Amino acid sequence: MSNTNLQTSVLDPGRFPSELLEHIFRHLALRDLKSALLVCRHWRDRIGASSTLMGRVVLRFPKDRPLDRRHPGVWHVMARRARLERCSVLSVEPWWAAFGSKLVRIDLSMVTVDLPVLLAMLRQTTNLRELDVGYSTVVKGEDFDGDLRLNSLEVLLFHRASPGLVKALKNGCPRLKRLSVTHHTAPGEPYLLELVQTVQGTLKVLKLRLTDTVLEAVSEMDQLKLTNAWVQHCNDVLLTVQFCRLQPTLTTLSVFGRDITGSILAEIGELLTNLKHLSVCFAGIDHETLSMDFLRTMPKLESLHLLGDPHTRRFKHLQPIDPSRRANLKSLQLKYLSVHPDETWQFLARSHRIQTLSLAFCHLQNWPQFAQALGRLPSLKQLTLHYNTVLAWPQTPARFTNATTKALTLSFPIPIPKNHLDSLLYSFPNLSELNLADTRTFDDATIQHLSHRFAKLRKLTIKSCFITDDTVRHFCQHPGQLERLELRTNSRVSSVGRLEEKIDTVVFVPAETGNRFRVFESRLVWICWVVVFAFAFAFDYYYFSENYHQ
Structure with missing residues (x-):
């Protein structure tokens, strides 16, 4: 370049x-x-x-092409990052050395490489700070006995740990700050723990699956003072509790596993007195209720992310929250959860510091109360509502105003009534960014009203909605203050015409209209979603009502 x-x-x-x-x-x-x-x-x-x-700026190597001695090399490269994807690396001699010393990050995804070749590549990347051995990358020749020293390496990410590479690096990355291992096997565990043992003085971020062996090793590392951890336990939730007891310096914690209850989270809060960010993924849950009283043990908590089981799509119930309690939360994300309609929204309305709110695949049992709560969030900047289910829309839309919200993202594949959609959009008069996807009731008429109401709108994205070429013609005549417009896979929009002359950045992705099977398949998927959500919500509502009244 x-x-x-x-x-x-x-x-x-x-x-x-x-x-x-x-x-x-x-x-x-x-x-x-x-x-x-x-x-x-x-x-x-x-x-x-x-x-x-x-x-x-990322240097991307061609996919599906082997890299060997015949590679012509790369010249005059200013990029600091390189990405190798879906290829095999047979040799890096002699072409890699010419630019390897300039790289600070390498990403490997679906790559097959022999360990000696990988070590040769890394040895010539002397300024490397981040290495991501990503998804489906296969390192062959694990029994090769080699060593490697990367004095600048700070971030090491494994989708599946390579015992040979870990063994080679265990004494060769003295500045490592972040180690992430999504999957590892028992034979490779000793090498991982040796690496953690070696870098315990600098390591601050760790992602690892907990076992008794891991806990025993961590308990002997006096210099290990983590601030951020992502931990997974299979069947013994006490492993996570014990890990928190060993690492009281944590300010950010992500937990994934079974049998995580409100009392367990409360105990974690008492152990981690400086906890600011908490993410919990409940694995293999049934229709059980989560007590939210654990929030009282986390007075410094600013960010909370609760996720039901994404694999079984079972919904976790949130127990009523004491509405008199005020939280310091700035960010709240809920996914695959069934939210209690009364106390929870009162609690939300009292959380005056919330700036980011996201609900995805949740059961919302009382839309008016939720809408009124949105109107009482004076600090709200970003709101995301994605694929949520509302049991019954009232005839009259809820009216509220939130003038602080700048970014709104909506997806309603199970149709939201048009009057409710319009009312929801108009409740945020100062939007600068709006994203709408899979919302059938969003049409040309709504667009025309938006242009007159949102004078500050700068970015607009519309994906898979029922707009037509009339919307394109409207924006050609009334572009307003839009700086970026994205129209993606809207089946009734054929082109963007001269829109690029009116708006700085226009992104247009046409829908595949020629393949009828894809259209039928899309509609079938949408119908299935409706049936699944309706059935799940009916069962969930019945179950919750029965237990709530007992």
């Missing part, structure tokens, strides 16, 4: 401070940033000197 014919500068370099130029470049799309590299030497040097800007 180097060009000897570049102008010295298109503008006087001293006219604009370097900090101002970098600030401007940060707002460019990646395509435009790459173009800016070719404008002049001054711009190229300014962008090249910024690790933040160059971190966005």
